[in-house]
Amino acid sequence: MNDKLIKIYTELLSSYNPQGWWPVTQAGELIPVYSQNNNLTKKQKLEVCFGAILTQNTSWKNVEKAIIELNKNDLIDIDKIISIPQNELAELIKPSGYFNQKAERLKIFCTHIKNNYCGDLSILFKKEIGELREELLSIKGIGNETADSIILYSAQKPIFVVDAYTKRIFSRLGIIKEDNYVKIQEQFHKLKKDAKMFNEYHALIVEHAKRYCIKKPECDDCPLNTDCEKNCDN
């Protein structure tokens, strides 16, 4: 199992090259960009958290528009998200879809950080990974994938992010059978717990799911063609 997962990772990496996740806005700019620089500022870490919430069941392009609006209004800021009226916030993030829900979720998240950590994310991120995960999951609007995205891409701790693409690709490959988030994650956690590798692996999965292992797969030129059982009936 480990060998298979490592082989797939190696093949994806050589096919697509490093992806530079998570895209974040650079100082003085408005648009999130992919970069190999892993040294995130506090503001960028907060932007990753916001992006993780905004991208729930939504394409990144739409989320990007919402993040640009937040940047224009200097709203990558816990206190400002707390003070802006929810309907105004919803209007700004409209392109990301589910804007009423997501406006509420951003406010709930920021209020939690404000009330429990004086608005300082880095205090929360000092927690051990299991405790951190439990706490994030206790916040309404943060489920498995969002929590793990925050842990991996904002706190930069080693946890594997499972998403719909992961399930699709690895069930087609014949590597996973179950549909349970934590059980799938456990398979990947048998690998060496390396934040840099988990970061890259998930990003490559997303890229592969967009290029070849799409809803109706294009198997002819797929780089994983020879590894695949083509269980595409799900």
Next chain:
DNA sequence: TACCAGGTCCTCG
């Protein structure tokens, strides 16, 4: 036109 996109919550059985 209809379907899909880097999910989560709530309700019901």
Next chain:
DNA sequence: CGAGGACATGGT
């Protein structure tokens, strides 16, 4: 537990 519905915009 798990299935099913609600939440919503923009691209193809």
